[in-house]
Amino acid sequence: MAENKGKTDSIRMSMQGCQTNNGFVQNEDILEKDLDPGSRLDDAVAVLGPVEPDLKDIRPYAGMPKEVLFQFSGQARYRLPREVLFWLTVASVFVLIGATIAIIAVSPKCLDWWQAGPMYQIYPRSFKDSDMDGNGDLKGIQEKLDYITTLNIKTIWITSFYKSSLKDFRHGVEDFREIDPIFGTMKDFENLVAAIHDKGLKLIIDFIPNHTSDKHAWFQLSRTRTGKYTDYYIWHDCTHENGITVPPNNWLSVYGNSSWHFDEVRNQCYFHQFMREQPDLNFHNPDVQEEIKEIIQFWLTKGVDGFSFDAVKFLLEAEHLRDEAQVNKTQIPDTVTHYWELYHDFTTTQVGMHDIVRSFRQTMDQYSREPGRYRFMGIEAYGESIDRTMMYYGLPFVQEADFPFNDYLSELNTPSGNGVFEVITSWMENMPEGKWPNWMIGGPDRARLTSRLGAEYVNIMNMLVFTLPGTPITYYGEEIGMRNILVTNLNESYDVDTLFSKSPMQWDNSSNAGFSEASHTWLPTSSDYHTVNVDVQKTQPRSALKFYQELSLLHVNELLLSRGWFCYLRNNSHSVVYTRELDGIDRVFLVVLNFGESSPLNLKEMVPNIPTRASIRLSTSFADKGGEVDTHDILLDKGEGLVLEYNTKNLLHHQTAFRDRCFVSNRACYSSTLNLLHSLC
Numbered sequence: 001m002a003e004n005k006g007k008t009d010s011i012r013m014s015m016q017g018c019q020t021n022n023g024f025v026q027n028e029d030i031l032e033k034d035l036d037p038g039s040r041l042d043d044a045v046a047v048l049g050p051v052e053p054d055l056k057d058i059r060p061y062a063g064m065p066k067e068v069l070f071q072f073s074g075q076a077r078y079r080l081p082r083e084v085l086f087w088l089t090v091a092s093v094f095v096l097i098g099a100t101i102a103i104i105a106v107s108p109k110c111l112d113w114w115q116a117g118p119m120y121q122i123y124p125r126s127f128k129d130s131d132m133d134g135n136g137d138l139k140g141i142q143e144k145l146d147y148i149t150t151l152n153i154k155t156i157w158i159t160s161f162y163k164s165s166l167k168d169f170r171h172g173v174e175d176f177r178e179i180d181p182i183f184g185t186m187k188d189f190e191n192l193v194a195a196i197h198d199k200g201l202k203l204i205i206d207f208i209p210n211h212t213s214d215k216h217a218w219f220q221l222s223r224t225r226t227g228k229y230t231d232y233y234i235w236h237d238c239t240h241e242n243g244i245t246v247p248p249n250n251w252l253s254v255y256g257n258s259s260w261h262f263d264e265v266r267n268q269c270y271f272h273q274f275m276r277e278q279p280d281l282n283f284h285n286p287d288v289q290e291e292i293k294e295i296i297q298f299w300l301t302k303g304v305d306g307f308s309f310d311a312v313k314f315l316l317e318a319e320h321l322r323d324e325a326q327v328n329k330t331q332i333p334d335t336v337t338h339y340w341e342l343y344h345d346f347t348t349t350q351v352g353m354h355d356i357v358r359s360f361r362q363t364m365d366q367y368s369r370e371p372g373r374y375r376f377m378g379i380e381a382y383g384e385s386i387d388r389t390m391m392y393y394g395l396p397f398v399q400e401a402d403f404p405f406n407d408y409l410s411e412l413n414t415p416s417g418n419g420v421f422e423v424i425t426s427w428m429e430n431m432p433e434g435k436w437p438n439w440m441i442g443g444p445d446r447a448r449l450t451s452r453l454g455a456e457y458v459n460i461m462n463m464l465v466f467t468l469p470g471t472p473i474t475y476y477g478e479e480i481g482m483r484n485i486l487v488t489n490l491n492e493s494y495d496v497d498t499l500f501s502k503s504p505m506q507w508d509n510s511s512n513a514g515f516s517e518a519s520h521t522w523l524p525t526s527s528d529y530h531t532v533n534v535d536v537q538k539t540q541p542r543s544a545l546k547f548y549q550e551l552s553l554l555h556v557n558e559l560l561l562s563r564g565w566f567c568y569l570r571n572n573s574h575s576v577v578y579t580r581e582l583d584g585i586d587r588v589f590l591v592v593l594n595f596g597e598s599s600p601l602n603l604k605e606m607v608p609n610i611p612t613r614a615s616i617r618l619s620t621s622f623a624d625k626g627g628e629v630d631t632h633d634i635l636l637d638k639g640e641g642l643v644l645e646y647n648t649k650n651l652l653h654h655q656t657a658f659r660d661r662c663f664v665s666n667r668a669c670y671s672s673t674l675n676l677l678h679s680l681c
Helices: 002-023 025-034 041-048 066-073 076-106 138-143 145-150 186-198 217-223 227-231 286-301 353-365 386-393 417-430 455-467 534-538 544-557 656-661
Strands: 119-122 155-158 162-164 173-179 202-207 239-241 244-246 260-263 268-271 306-310 376-380 438-440 471-475 565-571 575-581 587-594 599-601 613-619 628-630 634-636 641-647 669-671 676-678
Touching (some): 066 076, 138 145, 173 186, 173 286, 244 260, 286 353, 386 417, 417 565, 417 575, 455 544, 565 656
Parallel strands (some): 155 202, 202 306
Antiparallel strands (some): 613 628
16 A cells, blocks of 8 residues: 555655646646546546546646656658658668769869960069069069969969079989079978969979980989999990090980080080980880879879970980981981981880889879869870870870970961961860860070061950860960060070070050060160050050950850850951850850951851841950840951851751761750759750
């Protein structure tokens, strides 16, 4: 009886605790109403005991014991919503996973940073002098990063700045791990890399692995036959008497005369494809390949985003010493002294050379695993035929360069629609499927555009490279129309012809064009710097600089230019006409460039279903921007270009008549409904 009384008290206390309910009076009231105060305690025990309570009139309340909670949770009106929500959640997860997989499967490959915008090539000795010694330097480049960003540039390309004894500071490197003092210190370089990345830009640098300076420590150890360095260079016995050297064969230097030079220390001849102060490394030696790999890793660790590898076709030579064939077989052998007088079958593009290039790529891939840190690889293949140039893209499943640099436009010395057309189509028709093109109109070793073609062609050539598919590359100063310097009394012991396009950047009309505050600069500034400079052109609404900025902005913002198809329509001695179009976008850009005298064009004859009038998106004459043209009759002046825009659903690359004249690198289509790109075209 005492035991039953204890249980009864416990139950009563529990029930009182529930009724108190931490102040929730409404539940208190419900319990008081539902419980019969006259009921016996044993009845209460029976209710909470093995007999199920009648909960028909009781609602859930806060603080209910789990026994009561379980009674409610098992009811259909509570159980069914839970199960429905659970299975809806499961189904939603599967739908989201499926949608994600589907979007990934149909999405085209994203453009990488080296594809998404233009590159800007800087010759560091001529860009900006920060320490008043008359030579441009790394700090000077850092000072001008804000200007570079106004050009909508994505990548800065700095040419060779390694420690070198040659005044050109481009080829004969004394130490691949040191900054030449004329450009600053390693700390300056590290600060520059950090500043470039802070601006959201990328940095690529030159690297010339084929040879070193004869002052390099490796060469000094090789000529004394010290350890592993003995065979770091290409040595062969040769005859040397009374100051006259009889070389092992007839191989010639790029600069003329024998490519063999006698070394009195080693008492042998060493091989040099360029100047005698630039001995070639022996890439048949695995130790040399390992050294180059470690140098690549050194600069990647410093934060460099990629390389431009130069002179790679010279990396290997035939191990036999057979003479190379003469171009003119009747020429007396002793008179063959110019490089172009021989076929270079044994000294360029040898079997195994591409394997070495692929090893460079593999080294860089090791540093490309972090998201957004892909390391770019470009190849300077100047002088190669188009088919050999394309080999640097690699094989379908074996990648080499992201692209070999395309300098064919910078070789055009006369303005011609046919000449421009041949350069464009030769690249696009030979480029492997799925690869990415690029275009450049100048460089350190080429005459500047203004000096080659004329000032009136600056805007039209910039319009060309920014409206073609691929990456446009600008040599510093081309955005303002700089020209070669004209003076010839240069105090430089190098090939003078390569210096005319390296004059100091023209920033303003102050002394030395704002390049330097020194009393003397390493090269003179061009005589036109008072009118052709950045400060003047920033304030002129129709300047070359303003037009360049509009072009680069259009290129960045328009899918038609960054991802679209390229279809050429017509070319002749005067003009080039082509379209840029993309599936899913009913707008088309039609580019008309006139390189010759004024001549009328009838676009209605070239383009089926083109509207009678098309709007002018961009024009080299500026006054026409925003207007319209009659597509029956367009008359362009010499050096004038138009980017026209019109609406159509009949895209040319779908039409049989144009199928062989249309090219695309990365196939993509645009969905206006979902606002995304896909590949289900």
